[in-house]
Structures are given as C-alpha cells and as structure tokens.
Amino acid sequence: MNIMVSHENELLLNTVRAFMEAEMFPHEQMVDKTGEVPEDLGRQIEARAKEVGLYACNLPEDVGGGGLGLSAMHLIEREYGKTSHALHSWAARPTELLLACEGDQREQYLLPAVRGEKRELFGLTEPEAGSDVMGMKTNARRDGDDWILNGTKHFISGPCMPDFAIVFAATGVDESPRGSRKRVTAFLVDIGAPGFECREGNRCVSYRGYRNYQLTFDNVRLGPGQVLGEEGRGLELAGQWLGMGRIWVGASCCGKAERILGLATEWAASRRQFGQPIGRFQATGFRLADGAMGLRAADLLVADAVARAERGAMEDADAAMVKVYCSEMLNRIADDTVQIYGGMGLMEELPIERLWRDSRLERIWDGTSEIQRHIITRSILRPLGA
Template sequence: MAFDFSQTDEQRMLVETVRQFIEKEIFPYEREVDRAGEMPMDLAKQIKSRAKEVGLYAANMPEEVGGGGLDVMSQMLMERELGKCNWALQKFVGRPSAILMACRDEQIEKYLLPTVRGEKMEVFALTEPGAGSDAMSISTRAEADGDDYVLNGGKHFISGIGLPDFAIVFTVTGVDETKRGPRKRVTAFLVDRDTPGFSIRRGPRCVSYRAYDNYELFFDNVRLNKRQILGEEGKGFVLANQWLTGGRVMVAANCCGKAERAMELATDWAATRKQFGQTIGKFQGTSFKLADMATELRAADALVAYTCWKLEQGTMTDADAAMAKLFASEMLGRVTDQAIQIFGGMGLMDELPLEMMWRDARIERIWEGTSEIQRHIISRDMLRAKEQ
C-alpha cells in the first residue's frame, strides 16, 4: 500500500498562515506571559479576535456548525505549527472540544454554537484526585431523582484559562453487570458555571505552561435536569474515549512542532557559537546530537502522519493513537534536553525561550494519558490479538 503525505496547495497555505500568525501574534508575548504565570485577558481577546479574522478560530469543527471544517490531516498540520508556541496563548486560537458535536436539541444553541463562535469556553472534567490514569475509577456521582440528577464529588487537574462558562463533567450514574463483572455506568453532563452548588478554584501552579491554569471543581448537591446529559446516559466513557483517542494524535503533532523549534534553535547556535577556534557544530559531540534530533523528529512526523491517515480512513485503533502520542512526547523530551546540552549554560537562562520549552515539554508525557498508560494500551492490543 502506497502512502502520499505530501501537502496540498491549501494545506501549504494553512501552514504558512498559522506560522505567520504565531510569529506576529504569539511569539512576542509568550516569555512575558510565562514569567507572569498568568494570561492577561485583554491579550487573550486580542489573539482570539485575530484568529477569527484569519479564519483559524474553531477550524477543527465542521462547517455546518460554523467551524472551519478542516480534514484530519489539515488539523494535524495546524496543530504541529501551533505546537511551537506556549499553550497558554495558543489556547485562544480556539479548538473547541469535538465532543460537543454530541450536543442535541436545545444544547446546540446553548453550548455548541456559542463555543464555536468563541462566545463561551468549556472545560473537559474527567480527572479526579483518586482517579488519574485509571479513568474508570472516578467516584463523582449523579443520583437520579425523577427527571433530575443530583451531582456530588470533585475533579482536579482540569485545564483551562479564565473561568469556564460550563464544564463537561463525567460522573457515575449506576453500575452495570458485565461478563467481566460489575462496571460503572459513566454519564457526561453539561454543567453551567453558575449552577447552585458548583464551585471552581485554581489548583496548584505547574512548572510546565505556567500561565495555563489547572482547576479544581467541586459539586455539592448540584441539581441537573436530564436534558443536560451530553449524548446518552451511561455512554459518557464512550464519548470520552473518542475524544481522548483523537486528541492524543493532535498532542503528538503538537510535540513535533515543539521539537522542530527546539532543534532549529540548537542548530542555529551550533552553526554560530565558536569554541576552540571553530563553530561547535563541527565537533562530533554536537553534530551527532543534531543528527539524532533530526532523525527522531522525522520518524515522529512519519508516525503521526500515518496515524492521522488511519484516523481519516476510520481504521485507527487506540493502540495507533497511543504509539503516536508515546513516541512523539518522549522524542520531544529528548530533543529539548539535547538542545539545552548544545547551548550549555545559556540554554537555562531566562533570556532564551529554550528553558521554557524544556519545562513545557515535560508535561507532554503525562497529560492525555501518561507514557505508561500508552504502553499499556499498546501491549494490551498486542496480547489480545494473540488470545483470539
């Protein structure tokens, strides 16, 4: 089977548009925002407005709901370029959670369309203090009470910037008996920020993406109508898995963009920095690092492109997505670390963006599923194939 991942004219134009956008609208502010550890809302509004002007906002969403209607490969190319800049700023280019396409009836006008237009912001609330990588261990519960549900529990490590307008909250609404024993029935709800009993606060600051907040959410007898169920009752984890699996591929694309930026910085430094009468790039200790960085990046790009192709064909498996996320995120860690080594002490100085990129790279092996979880998904798929 032959694969052709060459870019179309439209895709090349998209890449150039995103590249120019981040150079003009994001790069000039990212160090200031990182140092402050907070995203100024006037800057956020400016980025969002400019993104809308050039047609980048909500480009991942279908045209029929007002989005840009990008295909999977084009989304990947866009994410790769956006990956070169800090998440706290690129967030406002706007890629709403595709899970919102499960909205129906009045949910479409209340949640989906305003989010696509940039009038509302959502957060994806799955992770809990006692259920990190083991998502099926969530304990937040929504007990049925007539046509309503009463929600109690809490979430943490919920990413976002500025208080969200609503949360997509995953809860336990019952237990089903399966061949493998009892299994929690997980349901997703759309919960407005101003709902009585729902409170939100900023969680601990993270060393990666300092200005990209993480929140703690608390639910104390929050009353929700069944009309606020996203999708079907008991099908929340199916929705979550669809979003997480596709999202992992885009995280991998993001990592490739970050690695390319770090490699370019290191290459420029190696070509100009002189020691012992010659540029340091002429020493094998440096040049071999660059060669390894370029090779690993090329391999990650190829894997991500192949995985996106499978996603577009409808044949991508959980293991495919896990491989892309695992390899690209760990590749990024090695590339940024080697880039620091090539720069030496200067690489760790605040004047350069590299120390920020090095810190930011660390979280990529944790969020959207840790490297260990990705390896579990991959090996489980391999072993199940032998059991059949």
C-alpha cells in the same frame, strides 16, 4: 517539515504562521514570567483567530465552524506546538464532544462555543483517579427526572474561566465479560449552578499562564436536558476526544521539537570552541543527527495515524504510539539542546529553558507514557487471549 503538504494546505500553513508571528511569539516571554495571559491579550488572539478563520476551525461548517479536515488540523496543531499552550489555546478549537448536543443543547452550548460566546472545560480527571478512570468517585444519582451530582475533579485545564463544563460521573454499574464496570455518563454543567464551585488549581512550571481548575460538586441538581449523549455512554464520548487529542499532542510535540532542534543547530553552527564550531564535535553533531532522525520518525508516525483516522481505521494503540513516541522524542531533543547550549541553556534570557520546561508536561497529560505503553501492550496481547 518532514511531511508533504498540498497547495491548499500550504496556504493554510502560511496563514497560521503569520498569525503566530503577529499574535503569539512576541508575548511568550512576558506570559512565562508573569504566569498569566492578560485578558485583553487573550481576547485579542481570540478576535484575530475569528478574523482569519482559525477559531473553531475543527468543527463542521454546518454548525458554523471552519470545517477543516484532519490533515489540515494536523498542520495547525503542529504549528501551534511551537509556542505556549497558554497563548494558542485562546484560538479555540472547541471539543468535538459538543457535536453530541441535541435539541436545546445546541443553542445553549454547541453554537455559543462555536461563535466564541462560551468556553467549556473537559472534566474527567480526579485527585484519586487520574489514569484509572474506573476509580472515578464523582457520581450522579437519579432524583425523579433529575440527577444529583457529587464529587471533585482536578487538573481541568483551559485558558480562562469557563462558562460550562463537560463532567463525567458514575451513574451506576454494568456487568461485562471482565466483571463489573462503572457506568459513566457525561453532563453539561453551567458555571454558577448551585453547589458547583470552579476555582483555579495549582500553578504549573510548564506552560505558565495556561490555567488548571478544580471542580467541586455538592448536590448539584441537573435536569434531564443536561445529559450529553446517552446515559451510560460517557466513556465512549470521552474516547472519541482522547484518541484524536493524543494524536494532536504528538503533532504539537513535533512542532516544538522542530523549533528546539532549529535553535540547537544554529547554536552548534555558530558557537566556536577549540577553533571550530561545536557542531563538528561528534558529541554535539551526533545529538543533532539523532534529533533529526527522531523528528522524522515522529512526523511520519503522526501522519500515518491521521491517515488511519481519516479512513475510520484508527485504533487506541495507534494514538497511544503517537503520544508516547512523540512526547519522548521531544523530551530527548529538548534535553540535548540544553546540553548543547551548556550553561546558557538554563538562562532565562534565552527561550531554551522555557521550551525544556514546557516539553516535560507532554509525557504526562492526555495519558502518561506508562498508560500509553499499557494500551499498546494490551492491543498486542488481547488477540491471543492474554
């Protein structure tokens, strides 16, 4: 690992690694081939995560969570990146957005999520509004004290059928210095509410077994107690989650890159051609060198963003830099590893092709590389009035 770890976090790291060795790595190939995590296996991972203190470890102790800080979560997310999202998502880290719950919402949504009694979905992306959040068509209109919700969401991911969804909907229009902007509000919507349909969506070649759902709302009536946070402040809530979420994607990319690079190095040292290990040929050795440099830089970039977040100084561009650099670094290492293995890199008997497929998704979800570059460019130009 390219970052320094305290003694306390070293103990945490050992716990996470032992947990993954016992509960996740043995099941990777089965999950990839069948395209699902059996319910009993998922619940076993969930129960074991609770036993070792990893379930809801990201949430504060005063709500029943593990109370781990960002530096500790950085190590956990990096290690989890070495295996399939379909498996480690069962060791849940409920979204921090639930900390915005107030009054009865805490007993109905937050605390059950911390205890593992309920699962949530984060419902933002739409078929015609992926990266363009302001193109959102899902809307909620007032009807007395209630709200009437209509619209559709897709690519809403989770390990299993959820109990409720955090849904973002346009609730009006606000004027800003840059013109009219939709006012977006977050709602807590229970599965089974009249007019709300949650069904499994398309199957993905990356992270097979990690499900994505399509959400449809047809005149769903919501009470005033189902607004999460304040009306019109939904994008601020979403931004809190997306910023650290992008950093955790970067951390997981570093973990996966470390695993893949290790496999490439072992193969380059043991595979012989023309009387010597193929790693001695510059065409192979330089790929390993480039991978090691890229991983070192990515790890340092994530560590810097985490340190900024701990000081309350992280900006959107910091998270964007982490997301785009780490995901593209991982893709280069994964592709180079397939090349180093040659034909064997594409055979299902080895984990290389699966890790290669899983790596490809990282440049898309939580904001594409193109969107991250747009965020970075904007941060450069706006101070100059451009």
